[in-house]
Every structure is written in C-alpha cells, then in structure tokens.
Amino acid sequence: MDSTGPVHARAALRSSSSSDPWLSPGYLRALPKAEVHCHLEGSVPPEVAIELARKNGVKLPTSNPEDLYRYSSLEEFLVLYVAVSRAMKTPRDFEMVTYSSLCVAAEGGLRYREIAFNPSNHPDLSYPEMLAGILAAELLGPPAAPESPEPTGEKVEAA
Numbered sequence: 328m329d330s331t332g333p334v335h336a337r338a339a340l341r342s343s344s345s346s347d348p349w350l351s352p353g354y355l356r357a358l359p360k361a362e363v364h365c366h367l368e369g370s371v372p373p374e375v376a377i378e379l380a381r382k383n384g385v386k387l388p389t390s391n392p393e394d395l396y397r398y399s400s401l402e403e404f405l406v407l408y409v410a411v412s413r414a415m416k417t418p419r420d421f422e423m424v425t426y427s428s429l430c431v432a433a434e435g436g437l438r439y440r441e442i443a444f445n446p447s448n449h450p451d452l453s454y455p456e457m458l459a460g461i462l463a464a465e466l467l468g469p470p471a472a473p474e475s476p477e478p479t480g481e482k483v484e485a486a
C-alpha cells in the first residue's frame with residue numbers, strides 16, 4: 328500500500344495482506360468512526376434482543392445469539408426486525424438497547440452516532456416514553472472506546 332498518498336479503502340482492503348499494519352483488524356477497529364444513519368431497532372445486540380424477548384413474551388426464531396441475525400431474504404430480515412422491535416416494551420428496554428448498542432459500537436471505534444427509531448414498531452409505548460428511555464442511556468455515561476491509533480498523516484478515502 329502506498330503510504331504517501333490518498334488510498335481508496337476498498338482497493339486497499341482488496342489488496343491487503345495480513346502483514347499490513349494499516350489494515351490490521353486492531354488498527355481498523357481503533358480508528359474513530361461516525362455513524363450518521365443508525366436504526367436503533369436494527370442495532371440491538373443479539374443477547375439483549377433475546378433477553379428482552381424472553382422477558383416480554385415475544386417469540387424469536389432462536390434463543391441462540393450466534394444464530395439470531397442469520398437470514399436469507401429481505402422478508403426474513405423484516406420479520407425478525409419487527410419481532411426484535413416488539414420485544415422493546417418499556418422505557419427501560421429502550422435504555423438497555425440504546426446503551427448496549429452504543430457499548431458494542433464503541434468497542435469498534437464509534438465516537439458519534441445519529442439514532443433513528445420507528446415509534447410505530449412499539450404500540451405499547453408513547454413517543455415520550457421511548458425517547459425518555461433513549462435519553463436515560465445518556466446518563467449512564469460514555470461507553471469505553473478503544474484508544475485512538477497514532478496519527479499518520481495518511482489520507483483514506485472511501486471508493
């Protein structure tokens with residue numbers, strides 16, 4: 328990889344070798360990231376989805392976190408997405424989902440996220456109740472993030 332000029336990330340990833348320190352999983356994970364389009368219900372960690380479904384009496388296709396987000400079609404995904412959404416029934420559930428989702432993302436280097444959610448997927452809650460749960464997660468404090476990698480002066484551009 329040319330370390331003096333701009334690098335197109337996809338091309339770099341295609342040509343990467345495991346010995347390239349700039350493309351090592353640890354380096355890529357530690358890079359600070361921003362996520363500007365996150366569906367809250369689509370970011371529920373599988374263990375949390377299974378726990379909430381069990382607590383709230385919602386049937387999911389499996390109780391194995393390793394298998395929960397395996398689907399083979401858009402329709403299958405949407406059925407799962409709605410089921411996971413329906414498992415979020417209290418403001419506390421929204422708090423738990425928001426915080427756990429942010430913790431997982433922070434481990435991957437997330438520093439900024441814009442979250443959207445679909446109120447119509449949660450018929451048992453009012454909009455203010457859902458929002459209160461999301462905002463309560465903020466009071467738990469920032470999740471731990473990996474240390475930022477050393478600055479290199481190298482530019483990385485998305486292809």
Ligand SMILES: [Zn+2]
Pocket residue numbers: 364366
């Ligand atoms: Zn979207």
